[in-house]
Amino acid sequence: MNRHSDYRSLATPGKSALLLDMDGVLYHGTRPLPGAARFLQRIAPLPHLFITNNPIRSPEEVARRLAAMGLGEVPPERILTSAEATARYLHSQHPGFRYFAVGGPGLHQALAAVGRADEHQADYVVVGEGPGLDYQTLTQGLALLTAGARLVVTNPDATVDDWADGRHRLLPGGGALVAPFEKASGQSALVIGKPEPLLFEMAAERLGVALHECWMVGDRPDTDIAGAAVLGIKTALVRTGRFQPGDPWPAELPRPDLDCRDLYELMDVLETVGVLPS
Numbered sequence: 001m002n003r004h005s006d007y008r009s010l011a012t013p014g015k016s017a018l019l020l021d022m023d024g025v026l027y028h029g030t031r032p033l034p035g036a037a038r039f040l041q042r043i044a045p046l047p048h049l050f051i052t053n054n055p056i057r058s059p060e061e062v063a064r065r066l067a068a069m070g071l072g073e074v075p076p077e078r079i080l081t082s083a084e085a086t087a088r089y090l091h092s093q094h095p096g097f098r099y100f101a102v103g104g105p106g107l108h109q110a111l112a113a114v115g116r117a118d119e120h121q122a123d124y125v126v127v128g129e130g131p132g133l134d135y136q137t138l139t140q141g142l143a144l145l146t147a148g149a150r151l152v153v154t155n156p157d158a159t160v161d162d163w164a165d166g167r168h169r170l171l172p173g174g175g176a177l178v179a180p181f182e183k184a185s186g187q188s189a190l191v192i193g194k195p196e197p198l199l200f201e202m203a204a205e206r207l208g209v210a211l212h213e214c215w216m217v218g219d220r221p222d223t224d225i226a227g228a229a230v231l232g233i234k235t236a237l238v239r240t241g242r243f244q245p246g247d248p249w250p251a252e253l254p255r256p257d258l259d260c261r262d263l264y265e266l267m268d269v270l271e272t273v274g275v276l277p278s
């Protein structure tokens with residue numbers, strides 16, 4: 001990583017806000033990562049929002065899981081999922097929209113709050129991670145897309161990390177699950193989650209801050225870091241997810257402003273740049 005003294009140039013006068021990825025930053029599955037509880041205590045006075053590409057769980061359920069892990073009481077309003085962002089965006093584009101959704105319960109819940117499920121006359125076919133994709137739903141989605149519905153996916157990840165009984169495995173991500181719909185229909189899906197701008201922009205708007213006042217803390221170079229950097233958001237990588245200490249930086253991606261082994265090192269560096277009080 002860079003020398004800490006190099007970081008002083010990143011200091012911003014006035015307020016800083018933090019946008020926080022969750023999986024691979026604060027926890028793996030249901031196991032909190034070292035320093036997570038302390039980190040959340042220290043950032044508590046700062047404007048901050050948790051943003052996740054994972055559309056499977058509702059903000060309320062994510063908050064319950066954080067509490068169960070001993071990571072404190074996080075109000076659900078501080079959690080913005082790609083499912084919620086998808087629902088809000090579609091509502092802004094087409095109030096009262098009708099949809100056909102293929103994905104987990106968090107997606108269905110978010111869409112039902114602002115739209116109307118209609119498998120025969122849908123304005124949007126919305127795909128998210130989780131169960132739901134099978135021959136029948138693919139056939140139904142294809143019929144709707146052929147009739148003029150727009151294809152939308154909550155997040156573009158090819159795979160997502162999962163920890164079952166403490167063992168790591170890969171699950172198919174939104175990008176993989178929407179691919180059969182794209183192939184069959186010839187339509188390219190509208191992508192909502194990171195690295196696309198919408199989730200970042202909605203988070204900054206909810207906090208009432210400008211993008212350049214935000215720091216993105218994440219574990220994935222291709223989504224968290226690349227997506228934020230494009231928008232002028234300052235970026236901090238923690239190498240505690242799939243991207244590990246010693247892994248070479250992908251040449252095609254912008255480097256993070258801060259590149260840290262773990263949350264302890266991140267707290268030290270955020271002190272150096274004046275984001276956290278010492």
Ligand SMILES: [Mg+2]
Nearest residue numbers: 021023024219
């Ligand atoms: Mg992550």
